[in-house]
Amino acid sequence: MGRDWKHLADTVAAARKTKKLTQVALAEEADVSVATIQNLESGRTRDKVPTTMHKVEQALGWTRGSGARVLEGGEPEYQEPEQQVPDRREETAPPPSDLPLRIVHELQDGPLLDATVLDLGGAGSQARMIVVVKGAPDASPEQIRADLLAWAKTQKHLQNLPADEEPDEAGN
Template structure:
C-alpha cells in the first residue's frame, strides 16, 4: 500500500497549529523530547517504512486517537480524542474503503494488513461472475523480493485466465453439441 506521508505531515502540522493546541515546532519537539529537525522531517512528509514512535507521540500530543495515523496515510481523516462514538464511527468509515463493502472479516483483515499492494486483477468466471485478486508483498520487501513476487503473480494470473478460457470453450462445445 502506498502511504501518503506528505498528507500526514500536513495534517499533523495543521493539528499542531489548531486552536487548543497552538504549538510551535520547538515547543512540541521539547515536549516530546525530540529535536526540532525530527518535527520538520515529519511535517515535510519524510517517508518511512511505517509510522515511527516519534510520529505516534506527535499524533497523540495533538489529540489523535490510535489508528488516526493509518487513516490519514490511507487518505482519510484523524479521529480526535473525546469525539463521541457516532462521530468516531463516521470518521473511521470515511477513511476505510472496506467499511461498507460487505466483505468477509478475513478479507478485510488481509486488505488492511501489513505489506505493500503489488497488483490487482478481476478474472471473469463466465455467466457474469468474476474473481477479484489482490496481490500483496511482505512488509519491507526488497526490490528483488517484489520482483520475484510479481513474476510469480504473472505466472499465476496467466494460469487463472487459461482456466477461464478452457471453461468457456467447454461451455461452447456443449452448447454446439
Template sequence: MDRDWARLGQAVQAARKKMGLTQAQLGEQLEVSRATVQLIEHGKEFVNVTRTHRALEPIFGWCRGSVEAVLNGGEPTPLSADAPDSATEAEQGEESQELLPLRIRQALGDGHLLDSTVIDLPAEGSDEPDAQIVIVVRSKPDATPERMRQSVAAWERVERQLRAIRAQGDAPSALDDE
C-alpha cells in the first residue's frame, strides 16, 4: 500500500495550527529546521517514517503509531484514547504485568505513554545480542501537552546517549562509573 505523505502533511499542519504553533516553533520542539517542518507539511515523501515523524505524536497528543495510521489513510488516535481495544487485551496485559516488580507495575500504570524502545546488549566480545534493555517513557498522569513535549525532548537526549554508549561497546563500564 502506498503511503499518503500529503495526507500526513495536512494532518501535521492542522494539528500545529490547532496548537497555535508556527512552523519555526514546531521545528524548535522537534530540534529540526523550519524548512524540515515545511517539507513534512508539503507532503515530502520519505523512504521510512523518521524519528522526527515519530516525535510529532507526543507533541500533538497522538498515540504512538498515529503517523503510520495517517499515512495509511486513517486518523491519528488521541493519547486519551490509548486504552486496550478489548477486555481480552486488558486481561493479557494484566497477566504479563504480574511478573514485574511492584514499583515497575506502578510506574507503567501511571500517566501517558510517550515512547518505548528496546536496546540490544551484546555478549562481551560479540556483536550478537545477549540481553536487552526495555525502556518505557511515560508522563505524569496530569502532565500538560507542553510538559509531555519537554519530556519527549529530554528522553530523546538520553536515548541518544544510551545508544552512543552501546555503540562504543562500553555500556557496563560507562554506567558503572556514575
C-alpha cells in the first residue's frame, strides 16, 4: 500500500481540532511554521515526510513514528499523559495589569500571528514600540496568510519611516 497523504491530512486535522487548536496554535506548540501545518493538512502528495514531523507528533500527543503509521493507512499511537508536551498556552503569563483594558482584551482574543519590537530611539532615546499581530479566533489558513501578508507590508512601511523628523515642541 502506498502513502496516503489524505489520510495523514485528515488525521492531523482531526487531532488538532480534538485538542481545540488552530493551525497557528499547533504550529506554536510544535515549534514549526504555520506553513508546515497547512501543508500537512492539505493532503498534497509529496516525496518525503517533513523532517519536523516528530515535533508535530509530540505536540499532538502521538508517539514518534505515528505519522509514518498514519501514512501507511494506520492510526497514530498516543503517548502516556505524563509523556505529552504541556500546553504552553496555559503557562503564558497574563498581560500586565497596568495595560489598558482594551489592550488586555485584544491580547486574549485570537491566535498570535507575529510580534516585533521597533526601536523608536533618536539621539539618546531608548523608547520602543511593541507590535503584536493577532488573527481572528477561527481564521482560515487563507485568512491567516492574507493577514500575514498585510502585516509584512505594514511592517516594511513602519521600518522605513524617516527617523530624522523632529516633533514640534507641543509633541503634536
